[in-house]
Amino acid sequence: MSLxxxxxxxxxxxxxxxxxxxxxxxxxxxxxxxxxxxxxxxxLDIDDTKIDTLKLRLRKLGYPLVTDELxxxxxxxTKAKSFVSCAIGKMDS
Numbered sequence: 001m002s003l004x005x006x007x008x009x010x011x012x013x014x015x016x017x018x019x020x021x022x023x024x025x026x027x028x029x030x031x032x033x034x035x036x037x038x039x040x041x042x043x044l045d046i047d048d049t050k051i052d053t054l055k056l057r058l059r060k061l062g063y064p065l066v067t068d069e070l071x072x073x074x075x076x077x078t079k080a081k082s083f084v085s086c087a088i089g090k091m092d093s
Contacts, residue, residue, distance in 0.1 A: 008063045022092060
């Protein structure tokens, strides 16, 4: 495992960051979310074999990696999911 950083889309606020940290913790451990950069950066200790799993998990939450090649429909779906994830994160904080 090594500490790696990934640029993610649709992360707008602390609610989004809270959702990411909470949703990824069980499977990936502690996740740091940098809200001071654009695009936002998440950092975590991850094994290279789990990166594809992380990508899928992020996409399901509505926060795909900047490098993900999404169709227009997938892009719209992830944006919609991110609004829901953000709202949930705000309620949980």
